[in-house]
Amino acid sequence: MATAPGALVPAATCAAAQGPEHVREPVAYDAILLAGFGGPEGQEDVIPFLRNVTAGRGIPDERLEEVAVHYRHFGGVSPINEQNRTLRAALVAELERRGLDLPVYWGNRNWDPYLNDALREARANGHHRLLAIATSAYASYSSCRQYREDLADALEDTGLTGVLQVDKVRQFFDHPGFVTPFVEGVRAGLATLRSRGAQHIEVLFATHSIPTADAQRSGPSSLGLRDGGAYAAQHRYVAEVVMSQAGETGTPWQLVYQSRSGPPSQPWLEPDINDAIAELPASGRDAVLIVPLGFLSDHMEVLWDLDTEALETAEEHHLEAVRVPTPGSHPAFVAGLVDLVTERLEGTPATDRPALTSLGPWQDVCRPGCCENVRRGFRPAVAGLAP
Structure with a gap:
């Protein structure tokens, strides 16, 4: 889709307003906004939170309660907010270490503190x-x-x-700061499995499944990517890098998906991680290394879908299993995020x-029609750039 003459990027700084793929003009930002997903912090928050997540889809509370059981298992508390508090503190420390006087505001899309609150706070403080x-x-x-829509x-x-x-x-899927923790995790995880006697290990790179129609439209159409669009391609390319940098190019691996929702009639990206694990013994595997490549921190879909369901599936099929840590507040990851800030500064x-x-x-500025x-x-x- 071509960019219309004179098209402007909504709410952008002057350097980004005309929509360059990569902004080459320094910008004197005066604050950072950490935009999170959000999560409940008590049993009474769970259903209201899930209503926010599914707003506009007409899902009744009794169906939401099927998902709520995951949160209720952990006392109704998602770990994601505390993880974002930790990440925010680490970003503040890294910015200060580099002499960058930039406050970090934090707002969520689906739960307190909301993006609205963060924007009001930034404005009240003169940013x-x-x-x-x-x-x-x-x-x-x-x-x-x-x-981007929720920010608008x-x-x-x-x-x-x-x-x-x-x-x-x-x-930042392929930024070294994001990839390095997974490289370290794969090395350590494989070493652990081998120390337990595993000889035929398969690595499963796990990410959140999304509707196939959304996947095909992910990224700019100009890339011409098929078979899951940019979303699947980015994960495959990064998995290859992780295996190469870990020195494990000869170890078998595959990209798998988790946390599927939506009606059964709607196609989503596959295979599901549990189906993939169930098939490993027939391929002669005796162990599995689970790499949560699609996730930044150990939030609910890691704790439940991987640490609970996937590990139980591995045990049922008599497979040794280890789950690799997410980046969380790993120093390389935090430094990488600040590197992204300095790119724009x-x-x-x-x-x-x-x-x-x-x-x-x-790209810094998404192309027209990107991720429809x-x-x-x-x-x-x-x-x-619109649309």
């Missing part, structure tokens, strides 16, 4: 040029565009459209930006 870091590394509707909604809801400028760092050319796959460095959601259509979004 007006914000650089957002979404807590998701990949390109898809739910992992990128929906964050928050600006409108608070009356701060035209008052605050909000840009967003690029998707300094206007670093794309040729000088680190990227470990041929797909990157990813067929069901919802195009809605206003920051950090990208």
Whole structure:
């Protein structure tokens, strides 16, 4: 889809307003906005939180309660908010270490503290040029565009459209800071399994499944990616890098999916991790290493879908199993996020930006039509050219 003449990026700084893929003009941002997903922090929060997540889909509470059991198993508390508090504190410390005077505000899409609150707080403190870091590394509707839409909604809801400028760092799936913790985890995990006597290990790189229609539309259409679009391609490319850097190119691996929702009639990306695990013994495997490649921290879909369900499936099939840690607040990951900030502060050319796959460095300003959601259509979004 071609960019219309004179098209502007909503709420953008002047350097990003005309929509360059990579912004080469330094921008004097005065604050960072950590944009999270959010999660309940008590039993009474669970259903209201799930209503927020599924808003507009008409899902009755009795069906939401089927998902709520995962949260209720852990006292109704998702670990994601505490993990974002930890990440925010680590970002503040790293920014201070580098002499960057940038406060870090934190707001969620689906639970307190909300994005609206973070924007109001930033404005009340006199800040007006914000650089957002979404807590998701990949390109898809739910992992990128929906964050951009919710930021646009928050600006409108608070009356701060035209008052605050909000840009967003690029998707960082192949940035060394994100990849390094997984390389370390794969090395350590395989060493642990081998110390237990495992000889035929398969590595399963796990990520959140999404509707096939959304996957095919993930990323800019100009890339011409098929078979899961940019979303699946980014994961495959990064998995290859992880195995190579871990020195394990001869160890078998595959990309698998988890946390599927939606009606059975709607195609989602496959195979499901539990189905993949069940088939491993027939291939002569005696162990499995689970790598949560699609996730930044050990939130509910890691604790339940991987640490509970997937590990139980492995045990049922008499497989040794280890789950690799997520990046969390790993020093390399935190430093990498601040590197993404400095790219925009300094206007670093794309040729000088680190990227470990041929797909990157990813764009700063999303292309028109990027990551379309067929069901919802195009809605206003920051950090990208319309639609």
